[in-house]
Amino acid sequence: MERDGVERLLGEAGIDSRRLRHALTLLCDGQWWDLPGLVRETATSRRTVESLLRELPLERSGERFRVPPAHTPDYQHLLAMAPPPDDPVAHLLPHYPHVLERLEALVAGAPRARHVLDHVAATPDTVLRRALLLGARFWLPGARLLCVGDHDLTSLAVKLVHPETDVTVVDVDERILAYIDGQGLGVRTRWADLRLGLPASARDHDLAVTDPPYTPEGVGLFVARAVEGLKDDGRVLLAYGASERTPMLAFKVQQALSELNLAYEAMYPDFNRYLGAEAIGSAADLYVLRPTSKTRPAVTSRLGRQATAIYTQGPQAVESAKPAGPAQAGDVSGLVADLAPDLLVGDWPKELPQPRARLSTWLAKPYAAAADRVAVALPAGMESALPRVLLAARASRVRVLAADAPPPPAVLSHVYALDVRDGVLDATRLPQPDGGPEQVLRRILDAAHGKLANTWREALIALARSQDAALTKNEARALIREAAPWSDDLTPVEAPLHLLAALPAAVTATVSALTATTA
Missing domain, CATH: 1.10.238 (Recoverin; domain 1)
Incomplete structure (x- = not known):
């Protein structure tokens, strides 16, 4: 009978059967569930939930299902009678119904997720609880908060709950920055590709919140940049989750955190819930991290060996076999021969004789030497830096190799005459206007x-x-x-x-x- 299969599955899971028992309890309480909702509610991976569903006699209504009431007595002795650990701010939620309603509309109207940036939207309930936890744990009046990436719109939740907090968002996604600005809540927005640096105006914050790409490289980078944006006595709140089936991945991420010499002040299991990410149970833990006296040197070391591949998908995925940029795709000297550049920016073949500068250095400060002709190689997946690369130049001619770059913004036409063809952009500086x-x-x-x-x-x-x-x-x-x-x-x-x-x-x-x- 079906109960034998369920008992076998629970027995094989051992102490980890707590998640499965929670799912079984929900299925036996008479409510209808769909698969994404059950995964999110139990914070259990889709594969694990599906293994339970295969062993149960389910009745269905469209995409929803439950254990028929007539069968629920068969499983009573297997249920998790005690609920999961309490949410630390659940008691505060009933006081903010209007904020939750506003956040539901904001999340629904936000720009669509970009898979190449590992976007998965947090639930409106989650971003509200993040704001409530910040206020419950820290004194926010007059405090400065930095959101290191904010596809989840945590910045807006904080301003709705704690309007006296000074909030800045840094993000590589222009759509998110424009959307946040458009809400008129007083959040500062800054463009940043964190692989290239943190904006100068995004420093000296009291708190930082980040929900980064869930790779060791992504978590390490975003947390390191968050620390860069903090005062010495600040805190980083990190959302990170892994499937209960992949403890080694969680270990590698926590190793990346340990290398930054951070103290773990708290960790709230399954605090964050998502509209997706079913492979990790649509859930992530919330870490509260505190820098130590050894953190900043470790951050400097970590950022000094930063690679561009930090995501799980797209051209900058950690496991992607695609070359990082056009300058690594073979002999590119012919693409810049007629320009005869004085300076190469980015990654270029070693045999080219010109002096060179890193992209991160180019964007961080004016280049010391006067270069009249500059060639820039933009790696695939970093095309959003193109307008900044051109603005950072003081040369009369700039050539950028970027295969998938979007059209340059109109504001650049006030500085350059632009010519785009076959993954090559030529920019010629215009004469100075007169008055x-x-x-x-x-x-x-x-x-x-x-x-x-x-x-x-x-x-x-x-x-x-x-x-x-x-x-x-x-x-x-x-x-x-x-x-x-x-x-x-x-x-x-x-x-x-x-x-x-x-x-x-x-x-x-x-x-x-x-x-x-x-x-």
């Missing part, structure tokens, strides 16, 4: 590593002076804050594309206001 908004805008974009608002202010003052008018620094700051309140502490290199797209109109507004004032 007006174009001159101010160009000065801002040419100083891509400088604080945008500072360059803007000085450009307005210089423009006023050229018109025999006087403009103080405070007056210039007031004009800029009126037109672009998002511009403080932001550099063009780290600005999301939607903010760069808004820059020409904002600059024009300040110049028009200046003209009206001086007139």
Whole structure:
């Protein structure tokens, strides 16, 4: 009979049968379940749940199923009568029904997941509980929180529950940054490919939250960048989960964490639940990590040997056999021969004689030497860095090899004449404009590593002076804050594309206001 198969399965699982017994309890309580819901509720991998379902007499209603009430007495002695460990903030949830309703709408309206970035959406309930746990464990009024990647929209949950918290998001996905900005909750957004660096304005935070790609390389990188963004006494909250069937993978990830010399303050099992990720039970633990005196040297060492492959899927998957970039696909010297570059940026064949710079160095600070012609190799899967690579250049000509790069954003047309063909982009720097908004805008974009608002202010003052008018620094700051309140502490290199797209109109507004004032 079916009960014999269930008892055999539970006996083989031994002490780990607790998960299966929980699933069996739910199936016998009269409710209807679908497979994703049962996986998520029990935090048990899909394969393990399916092994139980094969042994049970199920009645079905469409995609849903349950153990028929007539059969439930057969399994009473096998059920897990005690519930799983308590959720540390479950008692707070009833006080926030309107926040949960808002988060449900926000999650439903968010950009679709990108599998090449290992996106899996957390449930609205999960992001609310993250915000509640932060407030229950730490004093948030006036605190600074950094979200290292935020496809889950944890930043919005925190601002809804704790509006007095200062929140910044760094993410490589432009769609997420634009979506978060569009909610008007006061979250700062910064573009960052964490393999290339952390934005200068994303430092000195009290807390960091991250839900990274679930590979040792991905977890190690995201947590290292989170530590970079912290004050010495900060904390990192990490979501990470693995299937109960793959303890070795969990061990490798925890080894990557151990190499960073972090103290484990807490770990909440199965705290995070997801709309997907059924291979790991649609669940992940929540770690609370505290840096020690040995953490920062370990982070520096870890980042010094960073590889680009950190994901489980796509061209930058850890196990991908695809070459990392066009400069490694064979002899590429013919692609840059006519350019005769003074400098090579990225990974190039060793036989090329030119001096070279790392992509991370190129984006972090202005290159020390004056290079007139630059060739850049962008690895597959890192094409979102293209606008920043061009902004970071001060050369008259730049050639970028990037096979799958999207069309360059329109704002770059204020700096370069652009020609795109067959995975090669040629950018030729335009002459300096003479006066007006174009001159101010160009000065801002040419100083891509400088604080945008500072360059803007000085450009307005210089423009006023050229018109025999006087403009103080405070007056210039007031004009800029009126037109672009998002511009403080932001550099063009780290600005999301939607903010760069808004820059020409904002600059024009300040110049028009200046003209009206001086007139």
